[in-house]
Amino acid sequence: xxxxxxxxxxxxxxxxxxxxxxxxxxxxxxxxxxxxxxxxxxxxxxxxxxxxxxxxxxxxxxxxxxxxxxxxxxxxxxxxxxxxxxxxxxxxxxxxxxxxxxxxxxxxxxxxxxxxxxxxxxxxxxxxxxxxxxxxxxxxxxxxxxxxxxxxxxxxxxxxxxxxxxxxxxxxxxxxxxxxxxxxxxxxxxxxxxxxxxxxxxxxxxxxxxxxxxxxxxxxxxxxxxxxxxxxxxxxxxxxxxxxxxxxxxxxxxxxxxxx
Amino acid sequence: xxxxxxxxxxxxxxxxxxxxxxxxxxxxxxxxxxxxxxxxxxxxxxxxxxxxxxxxxxxxxxxxxxxx
Numbered sequence: 058x059x060x061x062x063x064x065x066x067x068x069x070x071x072x073x074x075x076x077x078x079x080x081x082x083x084x085x086x087x088x089x090x091x092x093x094x095x096x097x098x099x100x101x102x103x104x105x106x107x108x109x110x111x112x113x114x115x116x117x118x119x120x121x122x123x124x125x126x127x128x129x130x131x132x133x134x135x136x137x138x139x140x141x142x143x144x145x146x147x148x149x150x151x152x153x154x155x156x157x158x159x160x161x162x163x164x165x166x167x168x169x170x171x172x173x174x175x176x177x178x179x180x181x182x183x184x185x186x187x188x189x190x191x192x193x194x195x196x197x198x199x200x201x202x203x204x205x206x207x208x209x210x211x212x213x214x215x216x217x218x219x220x221x222x223x224x225x226x227x228x229x230x231x232x233x234x235x236x237x238x239x240x241x242x243x244x245x246x247x248x249x250x251x252x253x254x255x256x257x258x259x260x261x262x263x264x265x266x267x268x269x270x271x272x273x274x275x276x277x278x279x280x281x282x283x284x285x286x287x288x289x290x291x292x293x294x295x296x297x298x299x300x301x302x303x304x305x306x307x308x309x310x311x312x313x314x315x316x317x
Numbered sequence: 318x319x320x321x322x323x324x325x326x327x328x329x330x331x332x333x334x335x336x337x338x339x340x341x342x343x344x345x346x347x348x349x350x351x352x353x354x355x356x357x358x359x360x361x362x363x364x365x366x367x368x369x370x371x372x373x374x375x376x377x378x379x380x381x382x383x384x385x
Contacts, residue, residue, distance in 0.1 A: 076385025086383060101384025104324040104377065105351055107344055116383050117350060132384050142354070146379050149359050150352035218385075267385025 060295065062263050064220060064240055065156055065188035065209040067126070071098045072126065072257070073287045075287050076267025080276065083119040089270055090120065090281035099128045099158055099265070127151055128190065130158040135171065137161060137178035144182060157182070158212070158244075158265075160192035167241050168218040169173045171177060172199050178207070183207035193230040197236060204239050210305065211237060212244035221248030224255055234260045250279075250286035257290025258298070322375045338365040344378075351380050 061068035075095040076256045080086040090098060098120055106113075120127075129147035134175035157179055163171030172194055180190050187211045193199055195213040203211050213233055216222035222245060226228065234241045240262035247253050248267045256264050264287060273279035319330045321340070330343070337360050341347055353360045354377040360368050370376075 058374055078385045080383060099385055100381040102352075102379050103382045105349070105380045106345065107323060107326070107346075108330075109380065115350065115380065117381055127381070129381065130384055142357070146352040146354055146377070147381075149361060149380060150350060150379065265385075271385075275381040 060291070062189070062240065064097075069097045069126075070094075071284075071287075072263035072291055073253070073283055074099065074263060074265040075270060076265070077116060078122065078267055079271035083116060085116060085276060086116070087119045089276045089280040091297050092277045092284065093270065094127075094284045097126045097128050099130050099267070101130055101132050102143050102310055103151065115198055119201050122151075126156065128152060128156060128158045129154070131160050131178075133162070134160070135162055135174070137174040137181065140174070140178040141181050141185075144187060145185075148187070155186060156188045156190070156209075158190050158192060159208075162272040170194055170214070172196070176202060179203055179206045179208055190242070192193070195233065197229060201236055202235060202243070208239065209216075210240040210242055210262075212242045214245040215243045215252065216246030216277045218245040220246055221272075222246055223248050223252040223268060224259075228256070230256070230259050230261065247283075250282040254286040254290035256292070257287055258293050263287075319370060319372050321370060321373075322376055324376070335370045336366060337368040337370060340370060340376075341365060346378070349380065351378055353378050 062072045067227050071094045073093055074097040075090055075093050076099045078088050131143045134140040134143055140159055140161050146156055161171050161174040161178055163169050170192055177188055179191055183206055190210040191203050191208045192212045193203060200211045215224040238264055241257040242263040242265055243261050244265040247264060247269045253264050270276050270280045270283060319335050321328050356375055
């Protein structure tokens with residue numbers, strides 16, 4: 058049986074989802090995404106430049122919709138209303154596209170999510186027919202509530218957006234994963250490949266990242282490293298790790314047949 | 318004269334009537350992938366040619382950009 062990531066009725070080979078921000082140019086964006094093997098890519102919705110550079114290439118020219126599943130986000134939104142408006146615009150922009158990433162921030166300094174506004178927006182969006190992947194705090198009760206509302210995936214933070222601090226609370230993530238009947242993806246905070254591998258070893262269904270790749274010295278190489286880390290972590294999770302013991306007194310080589 | 322606030326900036330159009338499709342053309346956005354909201358309501362692409370703009374309307378014209 059093939060091991061795929063299933064979100065809102067569609068299967069994906071890759072469990073790595075990537076952002077498209079902070080790259081030097083669109084060529085680098087494309088090369089990094091290719092190296093990552095990601096099939097789902099996040100995009101932001103912003104005001105179009107009016108009357109400037111009419112012929113300028115756009116991000117979507119470099120990431121054609123036949124090749125990628127877009128995940129429009131609500132980055133920068135601080136209220137449920139703004140997030141809902143943004144995603145309705147995204148749906149119109151992307152010809153009725155339903156899969157979205159909801160995030161409502163609470164504080165411009167830390168970018169910590171505002172879960173009160175997020176819950177409100179999630180309810181509205183689910184009722185409006187969206188498939189909502191939701192960025193959230195690593196609170197198991199909130200994650201469960203978002204699942205009950207009808208979100209198609211919960212995406213708790215590993216640590217704060219853009220911090221690269223890695224997984225700060227593996228225990229909460231474990232509780233969220235254990236309780237969830239929908240995919241759980243770590244979103245935000247991954248700094249390097251080992252962080253991604255740990256998330257997958259915990260049993261996460263996937264990882265979403267942007268800065269860890271885009272802000273690496275060599276983003277394309279890091280994208281490849283993340284791909285391998287996600288695959289290795291997933292395999293390790295499925296293989297089932299050996300139990301941890303302080304010591305075992307059971308060496309790997311035979312205890313008999315020693316020379317005398 | 319029609320005054321519109323487009324993406325936060327006031328613009329004047331020296332015409333008696335202006336459809337959303339005319340506006341898209343005047344802004345040299347024809348064929349671009351975009352979405353338009355007028356006074357908080359989405360104007361679908363199929364309705365551009367039938368949607369008349371009024372003096373004082375507030376528009377948001379958006380596209381997709383890189384983001385995480």
